Amino acid sequence: MALLFDIKxxxxxxxxxxxxxxxxxxxxxxxxxxHNPEGISSEKExxxxxxxxxxCCTCVKACPNEALTFTSxxxxxxxxxxxxxxxxxxxxxTMAMEIxxxxxxxxxxxxxxxxxxxxxxQSEGGVTFCGGEPLMHPDLLKKxxxxxxxRGIHRVVxxxxxxxxxxxxxxxxxxxxxxxxxxxxxxGKHRYFCGVPNELILSNIRMIAEVGIPFSVRIxxxxxxxxxxxxxxxxxxxxxxxxGNRPEVALLPYHDIAKNKHGKLGSIYNxxxxxxxxxxxxxxxHIREIFLRHGITATVGG
Amino acid sequence: MNLNIGGIKxxxxxGVTEVSYIMLEVLEEIHLLQPGCSIHVxxxxxxxxxxxxxxxxxxxxxxxxxxNTDTYVNELLRQGKSLHDAREGGCSGCIEVGAFGKEAYxxxxxxxxxxxxxxxxxxxxxxxTGKRASIETGDPLTFKSYEDLYAAFIKQLHYIVDMKxxxxxxxxxxxxxxxxxxxxxxxxxxxxTKGRDYYNEGPRYNTSYxxxxxxxxxxxxxxxxxxxxxxxxxxxxxxxxYAVDCNFAGEEALRQFILNRTPFFGNDDAYADEIAVKVYxxxxxxxxxxxxxxxxxxxxxxxxxxxxxxxxKVMGATPNGRLAGKAISxxxxxxxxxxxxxxxxxxxxxxxxxxxKSGGTLLNQRFxxxxxxxxxxxxxxxxxIRSYFALGGHHIQFNIVDTATLKAAQATPEDYRDLLVRxxxxxxxxxxxxxxxxxxxxxxxxxxxx
Numbered sequence: 001m002a003l004l005f006d007i008k009x010x011x012x013x014x015x016x017x018x019x020x021x022x023x024x025x026x027x028x029x030x031x032x033x034x035h036n037p038e039g040i041s042s043e044k045e046x047x048x049x050x051x052x053x054x055x056c057c058t059c060v061k062a063c064p065n066e067a068l069t070f071t072s073x074x075x076x077x078x079x080x081x082x083x084x085x086x087x088x089x090x091x092x093x094t095m096a097m098e099i100x101x102x103x104x105x106x107x108x109x110x111x112x113x114x115x116x117x118x119x120x121x122q123s124e125g126g127v128t129f130c131g132g133e134p135l136m137h138p139d140l141l142k143k144x145x146x147x148x149x150x151r152g153i154h155r156v157v158x159x160x161x162x163x164x165x166x167x168x169x170x171x172x173x174x175x176x177x178x179x180x181x182x183x184x185x186x187x188g189k190h191r192y193f194c195g196v197p198n199e200l201i202l203s204n205i206r207m208i209a210e211v212g213i214p215f216s217v218r219i220x221x222x223x224x225x226x227x228x229x230x231x232x233x234x235x236x237x238x239x240x241x242x243x244g245n246r247p248e249v250a251l252l253p254y255h256d257i258a259k260n261k262h263g264k265l266g267s268i269y270n271x272x273x274x275x276x277x278x279x280x281x282x283x284x285x286h287i288r289e290i291f292l293r294h295g296i297t298a299t300v301g302g
Numbered sequence: 303m304n305l306n307i308g309g310i311k312x313x314x315x316x317g318v319t320e321v322s323y324i325m326l327e328v329l330e331e332i333h334l335l336q337p338g339c340s341i342h343v344x345x346x347x348x349x350x351x352x353x354x355x356x357x358x359x360x361x362x363x364x365x366x367x368x369x370n371t372d373t374y375v376n377e378l379l380r381q382g383k384s385l386h387d388a389r390e391g392g393c394s395g396c397i398e399v400g401a402f403g404k405e406a407y408x409x410x411x412x413x414x415x416x417x418x419x420x421x422x423x424x425x426x427x428x429x430x431t432g433k434r435a436s437i438e439t440g441d442p443l444t445f446k447s448y449e450d451l452y453a454a455f456i457k458q459l460h461y462i463v464d465m466k467x468x469x470x471x472x473x474x475x476x477x478x479x480x481x482x483x484x485x486x487x488x489x490x491x492x493x494x495t496k497g498r499d500y501y502n503e504g505p506r507y508n509t510s511y512x513x514x515x516x517x518x519x520x521x522x523x524x525x526x527x528x529x530x531x532x533x534x535x536x537x538x539x540x541x542x543x544y545a546v547d548c549n550f551a552g553e554e555a556l557r558q559f560i561l562n563r564t565p566f567f568g569n570d571d572a573y574a575d576e577i578a579v580k581v582y583x584x585x586x587x588x589x590x591x592x593x594x595x596x597x598x599x600x601x602x603x604x605x606x607x608x609x610x611x612x613x614x615k616v617m618g619a620t621p622n623g624r625l626a627g628k629a630i631s632x633x634x635x636x637x638x639x640x641x642x643x644x645x646x647x648x649x650x651x652x653x654x655x656x657x658x659k660s661g662g663t664l665l666n667q668r669f670x671x672x673x674x675x676x677x678x679x680x681x682x683x684x685x686x687i688r689s690y691f692a693l694g695g696h697h698i699q700f701n702i703v704d705t706a707t708l709k710a711a712q713a714t715p716e717d718y719r720d721l722l723v724r725x726x727x728x729x730x731x732x733x734x735x736x737x738x739x740x741x742x743x744x745x746x747x748x749x750x751x752x
Contacts, residue, residue: 010644012673012682018646018689049734051715056555093558115570118653118692119646123685260730260739301676 002140015156017125030195039132044101052096059088126154145174178215185234209242216248236294309342344371362702397662405507478502508596511603518631522622568636570650633664639719653693
């Protein structure tokens with residue numbers, strides 16, 4: 001069993017063809033701009049959507065720990081009392097109250113994946129394991145990769161590569177393509193923005209390139225964080241220095257859409273108020289040129 | 303009228319020519335309201351043609367619609383047309399197909415299927431008018447099981463369809479006698495050789511269709527009854543009937559529970575889809591093969607045109623949480639907003655219906671422009687269509703969501719629960735977003751319009 005926070009069908013941004021994407025819960029990184037903040041914690045979490053709440057207070061009555069109160073700002077949860085038992089989410093008629101994170105078995109997930117077979121066949125698509133960080137669930141991930149391999153289903157793993165090299169190699173050899181996230185080259189900055197240093201990530205990228213495993217690189221472009229010329233040049237130099245073919249690079253311009261999910265989780269988005277913004281078309285153009293000078297074609301969007 | 307582009311030739315080979323591409327180009331330039339236009343795709347149709355068609359779809363004018371030639375040729379063959387005539391056929395109006403120039407295929411009237419369930423739940427009385435509309439099939443409070451309820455529904459269905467056919471046949475006789483269609487008789491094959499009018503057995507084929515509307519609304523309502531009333535027993539029948547009769551006034555929590563906690567059609571959910579398949583097959587059984595006045599017979603069609611709006615107006619609330627007066631679902635599309643698992647799940651659900659049994663099914667699919675941004679996205683749309691057609695789909699058309707739709711979604715979120723906002727690494731339902739973000743998505747949609 002493993003904890004997932006979403007299963008997305010008709011996924012068209014997560015690898016070739018029409019795909020189904022499984023979002024594993026839990027991530028060793030904690031990037032301040034994270035689009036899916038409910039993917040960071042490896043525990044179940046409560047999410048509350050104010051605009052769905054009709055104020056019926058069914059949850060307040062159902063809570064065995066008296067953790068909920070109804071206020072002018074909707075339902076407020078007392079984190080000290082809440083045991084995450086999920087009773088509130090079970091009874092909530094509008095699903096304003098939800099528990100993010102559901103335990104799934106290999107059998108169940110294979111059934112979900114194979115529901116999409118007709119689309120895989122028509123589009124050369126397949127399954128993408130994403131997160132959070134799928135490598136935090138190695139046992140279940142390996143089983144799924146092996147079964148999908150046996151059944152001819154194309155496998156993509158979208159990973160931060162912040163994991164032991166042995167595990168990375170094992171997973172990589174069971175995959176058809178890796179999507180590797182690369183945020184920035186400076187390890188100190190990486191630690192500040194993402195919670196961990198980046199040496200392990202960079203050495204893992206070099207390792208999979210040396211072994212010859214197909215991978216492409218996804219880089220979020222966040223003005224104020226990593227779009228400066230120095231970082232982009234260092235990134236391009238690093239990728240150009242790797243053995244084998246130049247990897248494909250996808251640039252993902254930043255958006256502060258994650259604010260919404262932080263609202264649901266009751267957490268605060270970007271608490272240190274780091275200035276972050278979307279780079280302009282012109283800036284993106286310059287960034288692509290830098291990559292091109294290093295022999296790398298960078299596309300925009302996943 | 304419907305401009306058919308593509309399809310196959312009478313020898314079964316691909317019918318796409320240079321002219322087909324020119325027509326698509328012209329369509330892209332002139333924003334045509336009438337006649338409707340469609341592209342016809344068989345397993346032999348080149349990908350390039352489908353791709354060019356999808357580029358026009360992306361413009362967001364709601365056309366061309368897309369037809370599966372392989373499926374409808376089978377439909378026409380099943381009804382007894384020759385292979386040559388079936389291959390020369392196509393769509394002449396919305397989604398109904400026929401043998402062009404050789405057939406009078408008359409749409410003899412729409413059937414409000416959710417109304418039949420409404421009448422069943424009121425033991426033969428129409429609760430909107432308070433008048434007896436059909437036979438008594440039992441007080442629903444006395445039903446012991448879902449099977450009892452379903453049997454009553456089927457009894458009502460057969461009674462109403464048989465009555466409809468009697469009336470249709472009477473009208474058809476009047477047409478034959480008092481309203482000859484001379485011009486049509488001149489241009490429709492066999493009328494002159496037979497010496498008979500278009501409305502009076504003149505054409506080579508004489509088909510009568512009954513068009514059933516509201517498969518989604520019916521399925522979802524039955525799913526609520528089956529799951530919550532009879533299986534889980536979370537909602538007593540009495541309470542549900544009361545809530546429906548008072549249009550869910552004061553029962554918003556119950557209505558939300560129904561909307562959010564019931565398997566609905568269009569999600570590739572076996573529970574709901576099995577009900578849909580059963581209803582569809584039973585509609586077929588009630589209509590198929592009943593004699594018309596021309597020595598031929600009635601067939602099932604799943605066309606709604608705009609009747610689902612009118613039919614909704616003459617109905618009270620339905621057990622699936624739909625409020626009184628609101629439109630019922632169209633053709634075979636899922637109920638508005640009930641399909642929350644994306645377009646691949648929708649076509650999987652529709653693919654479970656044995657569509658060759660009908661003379662046409664209808665699938666309207668809403669699409670966010672962000673799903674069609676790049677050229678590769680257009681290719682994936684063609685693959686989605688190919689997948690649906692591999693599953694035996696008859697027709698699909700796409701309404702590209704515009705800012706007006708998003709504003710409507712802000713006003714009535716429950717009808718738009720299917721709107722998924724997707725970007726790389728992120729996905730959320732439009733309804734779940736706060737006001738600021740909704741405004742932001744509206745602004746982006748404006749920019750992404752083509």
